[in-house]
Amino acid sequence: MGSRQTRSGHLLDSCPGDRSRRLRRSVDRRPECHCAGQVPVVDVVATPAGTVSPHPLAISRTLVEWLLVTLLCAGIAATATTQNWLWRIDGLIYDAALELRRDTPEPDVVVVAIDDRSLLEIGRWPWSRAVHAALLERLTEAGAAVVAFDIILHESVRDNPLADQVLAEAIAAHGAVVLPVTHVAYGARGDGEGLPAKPFAEAAAALGHIHIELDPDGIARSVYLWEGMNRAHHPQFALAALKLHSPHVAQGFEPPGESMAPGWRRADWLRIPFIGPPGTYRHVSYVDILRGDVDPAELSGAMIFVGATAVGMGDMVPTPTSGHARLMPGVEIHATLFQALRHGDRIAMLERNTLSALAVIIIVLLSLILLRSSPRVALLATFAFMLVVLTGAIALLALGSLWLPPAGAMLAGILVYPLWSWRRLESAQNYLDAELRALQEVGTHFAPVLPQQSPEQVPDRFRARISVVREAAQRQRALQRFVADTLDRLPVGAVVIDTRGQLRLCNPRARALLGVDEDWAIRATLAAMPWPEGALADSLSSETVQIEVVLGPGRVVLVSAANLMDEDGLPMGTVVGVDDLAELRRAQRSRDQTLHFLSHDLRAPMAAILTLAEIERTGTPAGGENSFVARVERQARTALELADNLIRLAKAENSDPARFEPVQLDILLLDATDEVWSLASAAGIELVTGLESAAESDEAQVNGDADLLRRALINLLTNAIKHTAAGGRVSVSYERDGSDWLIHVEDNGSGIEADMRERLFQPFATGAGKGRLGGVGLGLLMVRTVAEGHGGSVSLVSEPEKGSVFTLRLPAA
Numbered sequence: 001m002g003s004r005q006t007r008s009g010h011l012l013d014s015c016p017g018d019r020s021r022r023l024r025r026s027v028d029r030r031p032e033c034h035c036a037g038q039v040p041v042v043d044v045v046a047t048p049a050g051t052v053s054p055h056p057l058a059i060s061r062t063l064v065e066w067l068l069v070t071l072l073c074a075g076i077a078a079t080a081t082t083q084n085w086l087w088r089i090d091g092l093i094y095d096a097a098l099e100l101r102r103d104t105p106e107p108d109v110v111v112v113a114i115d116d117r118s119l120l121e122i123g124r125w126p127w128s129r130a131v132h133a134a135l136l137e138r139l140t141e142a143g144a145a146v147v148a149f150d151i152i153l154h155e156s157v158r159d160n161p162l163a164d165q166v167l168a169e170a171i172a173a174h175g176a177v178v179l180p181v182t183h184v185a186y187g188a189r190g191d192g193e194g195l196p197a198k199p200f201a202e203a204a205a206a207l208g209h210i211h212i213e214l215d216p217d218g219i220a221r222s223v224y225l226w227e228g229m230n231r232a233h234h235p236q237f238a239l240a241a242l243k244l245h246s247p248h249v250a251q252g253f254e255p256p257g258e259s260m261a262p263g264w265r266r267a268d269w270l271r272i273p274f275i276g277p278p279g280t281y282r283h284v285s286y287v288d289i290l291r292g293d294v295d296p297a298e299l300s301g302a303m304i305f306v307g308a309t310a311v312g313m314g315d316m317v318p319t320p321t322s323g324h325a326r327l328m329p330g331v332e333i334h335a336t337l338f339q340a341l342r343h344g345d346r347i348a349m350l351e352r353n354t355l356s357a358l359a360v361i362i363i364v365l366l367s368l369i370l371l372r373s374s375p376r377v378a379l380l381a382t383f384a385f386m387l388v389v390l391t392g393a394i395a396l397l398a399l400g401s402l403w404l405p406p407a408g409a410m411l412a413g414i415l416v417y418p419l420w421s422w423r424r425l426e427s428a429q430n431y432l433d434a435e436l437r438a439l440q441e442v443g444t445h446f447a448p449v450l451p452q453q454s455p456e457q458v459p460d461r462f463r464a465r466i467s468v469v470r471e472a473a474q475r476q477r478a479l480q481r482f483v484a485d486t487l488d489r490l491p492v493g494a495v496v497i498d499t500r501g502q503l504r505l506c507n508p509r510a511r512a513l514l515g516v517d518e519d520w521a522i523r524a525t526l527a528a529m530p531w532p533e534g535a536l537a538d539s540l541s542s543e544t545v546q547i548e549v550v551l552g553p554g555r556v557v558l559v560s561a562a563n564l565m566d567e568d569g570l571p572m573g574t575v576v577g578v579d580d581l582a583e584l585r586r587a588q589r590s591r592d593q594t595l596h597f598l599s600h601d602l603r604a605p606m607a608a609i610l611t612l613a614e615i616e617r618t619g620t621p622a623g624g625e626n627s628f629v630a631r632v633e634r635q636a637r638t639a640l641e642l643a644d645n646l647i648r649l650a651k652a653e654n655s656d657p658a659r660f661e662p663v664q665l666d667i668l669l670l671d672a673t674d675e676v677w678s679l680a681s682a683a684g685i686e687l688v689t690g691l692e693s694a695a696e697s698d699e700a701q702v703n704g705d706a707d708l709l710r711r712a713l714i715n716l717l718t719n720a721i722k723h724t725a726a727g728g729r730v731s732v733s734y735e736r737d738g739s740d741w742l743i744h745v746e747d748n749g750s751g752i753e754a755d756m757r758e759r760l761f762q763p764f765a766t767g768a769g770k771g772r773l774g775g776v777g778l779g780l781l782m783v784r785t786v787a788e789g790h791g792g793s794v795s796l797v798s799e800p801e802k803g804s805v806f807t808l809r810l811p812a813a
Helices: 010-023 056-082 087-100 116-122 129-142 161-174 198-203 237-245 286-291 330-342 352-371 375-400 407-441 461-488 508-514 519-527 582-618 627-653 665-682 694-699 706-722 779-789
Strands: 003-008 044-046 052-054 109-114 146-149 177-185 191-194 206-209 220-229 264-271 282-285 303-308 493-498 503-506 544-552 555-565 571-580 661-664 686-690 701-704 729-737 740-747 793-799 803-811
Touching (some): 056 352, 056 407, 087 375, 087 407, 109 330, 116 286, 129 146, 129 161, 146 237, 146 330, 161 177, 161 198, 177 237, 206 237, 237 303, 237 330, 303 330, 352 375, 352 407, 375 407, 493 508, 493 519, 503 519, 508 519, 508 571, 661 665, 661 706, 665 686, 665 706, 665 729, 665 740, 701 706, 701 803, 706 729, 706 803, 779 793, 779 803
Parallel strands (some): 109 282, 109 303, 146 177, 177 206
Antiparallel strands (some): 044 052, 177 191, 220 264, 493 503, 493 571, 544 555, 555 571, 661 701, 740 803, 793 803
């Protein structure tokens, strides 16, 4: 198959703009629609490059709505955290985290339990003070370091004062016994301190309050290290024991200032760092110690906590780690606090303002993610946010002893998604309503007119939208039928192939021109054509490729191929156009025959006439003149010049850019001036050629047809000579102007009148200026045709009686 290849970027260059125009349909007709987030339903505008940008008003409204939702949810998070609105939820999360917190109890911390077995063997409560004295004596003998005696001894026993004396002596004998102080009420007289009876208080080494804070839900989670009447001067029971056991460690827990104020005062609030459920610490039965069943070595140097653990004793409270059915004895809570204070283990908590700021930051981050995410990603991001906040709070408490209440941030996170989704859904609904109204206006010329109702005119807006969609779908189907019928009746062939090489569309004209009917045969025929190497391999190329293909005798087609891109610039396939060139080739052959007639059959008799006229003129006597012969000669030369100019003009109009080659401008100027030198010399006109230096002349190149460019320059020079009087001057030069080369032909002749300049480059524009020689009006037309065929232009600057300057502008090679 013979072929001819041409390249042009014009066809596909228009595709982005067309795509933008399709996207911009009905924007000027429909009301404004502003969408949010990543919902691809925002107003769009077309940029000069054909890209699509969101409408500025849609962007601004989206940001304003996002900002309002973010501020609302951030305010909720800050207020809920600061005001502790969700303390119940925070408490549940706190308890769950503490359930995961496990630590090893100190082996030297022993709980001496007043358990049910001790009550059964010793007798009902309260026991005789002598029994407690016996216990202390056993602990003293075993070498217990400190005894925290969590038994209230407010009053003396009147019927047995000797027992109180024995107990006081036992307390004093040990030398490191801590007794409890309670917070008691005296009815209308107010609160007070429940101190041990005087003999016990004097014998004890330290006193400590045993008050444990209960949260509003009834769970014990914290204590105050210092409490007291009018001033907080009594240490917590475990802290008092620590002062006796490890005074160097207890130095870090100083009492508050001595400020006095009426009422019960508390200071240094502390969350209890539980390390396990009830029974975590080693328990020894009260009665076992009295009987001597416990090895004294197990109690030597131990920190002993004595207290009630029996059911019904009343000294048991629910804790985060006690579970629903088990309560933790107060004595074990004191043991837990002792170990925590001893090792500096405490649960830290940031200031409320800091927590609020942290919650606001988290909500803003989530809002930023929702702003840039699709609905699916936004939902997943919200769940991930909730999970991260929840697990982060639990992990920080369980592993790092840092408590950050997460409920406020979680509440705001739960709200931000539905609020933002509501705004996004509202925007999408507005957009769909606007698009539906726009769809009602599309395709009205190809479908029957149906009654139109906007969603606002029908009580059931959902049903109204369905009706509008149904009407629009009918019109779209009619429009598709119209487009399909139009493609089927196109006078040129059209083929569309997708990225997988499948034939997606082929109209009957393409099948007829290609001479095949099956889809595979059409693909094979197109693939076998002599495409330029790599022309269709680059799926992102923006060029349209054209080739001429001879399919058989009398069957010549022009095949054009261009890549199709989607709105994101990704390849969708290739569109191929097929056009019949047989009729065009017949017209070209007819034109070639006419040119041949002009160049040979018409020029031959004209040349013969000129020859005969020359012979006749040479036979005329010297000094004579045969006016008839002169007129015949002049007309014959005019006819011959007309034929030559017609041939040159036709050649210029059919120049093929694919055949252009580099042309050196200095050589071009020299060749043209040599051609007209004799004409200028005979007219007495000075001909000047301005050439650049050797280095610059090497760069002075253009791509083109050297013969056509030389002939165009000769025409300009000849025209300048014609309109310049004897003794005048004609110059030709060139210079660089950006990416172009400018060739100037300047004369100081008669110039050209203003009314003539406008039609100077039109066909048969004769009589311009005041030249001595006539013309047929095709020379300057040929110059313009050559210039435009080379991607350039020609211009004129002229003043009557001052001369003219013709400038030929050509792209640099």
